[in-house]
Each structure stands twice: as C-alpha cells, then as structure tokens.
Amino acid sequence: MKPAPFDYHAPATIEEAVGLLAELGEDAKAIAGGQSLAPMLALRLAAFDHLVDLRRVAGLRGIERRDGSLWIGAGTTQAAIERSAEVAEAVPLLARATPLIGHFQIRNRGTIGGSIAHADAAAEYPAVALALDARLEACSPRGRRTIPATGFFTGLWSTDLADDELLTGITFPVAGGRRGFAVEEYARRHGDFAMAGAAVAIELDDGARIRRCGIGLFGLGPAALRATAAESAATGSAAADASPGEVGRAAMAELDSVPSDLHGSAAYRRRVGAEMVARAWQKALQEASDG
Missing domain, CATH: 3.30.390.50 (CO dehydrogenase flavoprotein, C-terminal domain)
Structure with a gap:
C-alpha cells in the first residue's frame, strides 16, 4: 500500500515549523526521521492532510554541554548519538541503549526526538529519559516550556505535547561520582x-x-x-x-x-x-x- 495523499511542508526554522503546526491544526503531523511514522502511513494505519518535514530545521540538531547537563537536539540522529564520545562519557545509559534500536539503517535516519515524541511503549529512549529524569523542551506559538520526563508520556503513542507544540531538545544530567x-x-x-x-x-x-x-x-x-x-x-x-x-x-x-x-x-x-x-x-x- 501507499500513503494517503498529503501536502508536504519543509520549514527551515523552529518558528516556521510550529507556525505551520498551529495554522494547520490536527490535520498536520510533524515528521523527523520517519522510521516510525512512514510505515504507519504506508499501511494507512495513520493519515494526515499535511506533513511538516523537520529535516531542514538546523536548530533541532546538535549535542552540547549546557550548565552541567548535556543537551541533545530533538532532530539529532540516533547514529550521531551512537558515534558521540561526548554522549558516551556524559550520559552512558543513552549511549548503551542506542545500539539496541533497530538496525544501523534505522539509526541513520531515526532521531532521538522522533522516538521520544512517538512514545512507542517498546522503544528504548523513553525508558532512558524516565530513568535519568531527563527534561524535555517544547516550543509552540505561545513560547517555550520544559516538561519533566515523568510527566511526558501519557499513554499509548500519546504525550503531553499539544497539537501545535514541537519537541525541540532533551536535557540529560551528566554522570559523575x-x-x-x-x-x-x-x-x-x-x-x-x-x-x-x-x-x-x-x-x-x-x-x-x-x-x-x-x-x-x-x-x-x-x-x-x-x-x-x-x-x-x-x-x-x-x-x-x-x-x-x-x-x-x-x-x-x-x-x-x-x-x-x-x-x-x-x-x-x-x-x-x-x-x-x-x-x-x-x-x-x-x-x-x-x-
């Protein structure tokens, strides 16, 4: 099968992306690496009138030390996390969970934000975020907010994100002691x-x-x-x-x-x-x- 028809949008900035999600409402869906969403669309288990592709949004990618924590942009690929010496040193649990995700072809396209926002019950990253008390950053036309991982996952494939909110980054405490x-x-x-x-x-x-x-x-x-x-x-x-x-x-x-x-x-x-x-x-x- 093939996906139902949809309009394609490719924003260049976070602000443009959340603006599109707000304008298009529940008929729109953000897509990152597409490793979870694309098969669901192809099987017509899900259908949306609009797809907002996040791959060109540079502000969603990166791995940085910030105020004693490690920030990872939601658009950072799992492969980049797997290769990162910074992640292996600062957040060992995340580094050790990453090779368990699918196969390397999946990790080359799949993103940390996509996995966490998709909230699959069998996925590794949500459990890691919970175990480490990660903080999740979300952006909408109303501004930015931080959501503790313990309050983020609300049920089957559902999270605390509003329809016009975009997961932009995840902050992990740095290992020590x-x-x-x-x-x-x-x-x-x-x-x-x-x-x-x-x-x-x-x-x-x-x-x-x-x-x-x-x-x-x-x-x-x-x-x-x-x-x-x-x-x-x-x-x-x-x-x-x-x-x-x-x-x-x-x-x-x-x-x-x-x-x-x-x-x-x-x-x-x-x-x-x-x-x-x-x-x-x-x-x-x-x-x-x-x-």
Whole structure:
C-alpha cells in the first residue's frame, strides 16, 4: 500500500515549523526521521492532510554541554548519538541503549526526538529519559516550556505535547561520582521491538548506600513506565542488601496493565521483565560499586 495523499511542508526554522503546526491544526503531523511514522502511513494505519518535514530545521540538531547537563537536539540522529564520545562519557545509559534500536539503517535516519515524541511503549529512549529524569523542551506559538520526563508520556503513542507544540531538545544530567548504568532487553531477534526491557541508573553515596536509582521499563505497558515503588524501596539501603531479584519482582508487582499478544502472554512478559530489571540492576550496581 501507499500513503494517503498529503501536502508536504519543509520549514527551515523552529518558528516556521510550529507556525505551520498551529495554522494547520490536527490535520498536520510533524515528521523527523520517519522510521516510525512512514510505515504507519504506508499501511494507512495513520493519515494526515499535511506533513511538516523537520529535516531542514538546523536548530533541532546538535549535542552540547549546557550548565552541567548535556543537551541533545530533538532532530539529532540516533547514529550521531551512537558515534558521540561526548554522549558516551556524559550520559552512558543513552549511549548503551542506542545500539539496541533497530538496525544501523534505522539509526541513520531515526532521531532521538522522533522516538521520544512517538512514545512507542517498546522503544528504548523513553525508558532512558524516565530513568535519568531527563527534561524535555517544547516550543509552540505561545513560547517555550520544559516538561519533566515523568510527566511526558501519557499513554499509548500519546504525550503531553499539544497539537501545535514541537519537541525541540532533551536535557540529560551528566554522570559523575559513584554511578552505574545498564540497559537490558529481550527481543526475538536483534533489531526487533523488545518484548520486555529495563533501563537502570544507580548512584551510591560515600557509605555505599543507594542515594538515587531510576528504573525505566519498556514493552511492559501502554507506554514507557517508571518503577517508582521499587525505586523507593531500594533508595537508602546498602548496596549489598539490594537483591537484584527482589528489585525485579518489586518492579513487576506495581504494573497494572501488561500487554498480552501473540508474542507472549502478560504472565510471560512479567517473568521476562523481572529478569531484565534484575540483570540491569546487577550490572549498574556493580559499575557504581567499582566507582
């Protein structure tokens, strides 16, 4: 099949892009790398009268240190993130999650902003943003605002962005001190969407107690989720007392709606999810303990 007919727009600036989205309303859709949206259009699972192509908007690309954090433009490709020594040093969890996204052809065109704004429940980047308390920058004709990752993902393929808002950048805290990071996922084949996965970030204090931890889950609900109850239970405990298996089981215990489909039942996904959390937790904790 081929996409339904649409009018094509190629703005050169962020202001021009958000102006088009505001003018055209719900009949318009922004497209970045197109690695998620284009197949949906081709299968006619989605149709829009207008597509606003963001590839020429230079202000959406780049990787920069800003005020002790790392800012990544929403239009930055996943391949650029994968190659970046700056990302590998400052935000290791993001660097480690990137090679798990599809295949290199996908990452050559796919963007970090496109993945996060698309909000696929099985995607890696939304879970990473949650685990790291990333801040998401949005722009509209009304101005700019910052949205915490914990309030950004609202449901299946839905976010807190308004119809005339554009995701322009993501800010991540820079890693430092006794911190560890790991991402684990289970997929039938490399490059397939994960049936269950976890992104974990752990910070230890000088007494080897858990000062902060973030557990982002993907493939285990209608959107990327954060295992807040499991995090709260582990925070403050000695690193040696935080059993990976118990953390994994606690993370699954707070899930309300785990998908069940031809790829696996909800019970199976819970078992796999608990194991993915446990593996990621153990690796992140070891890295943090090693300093």
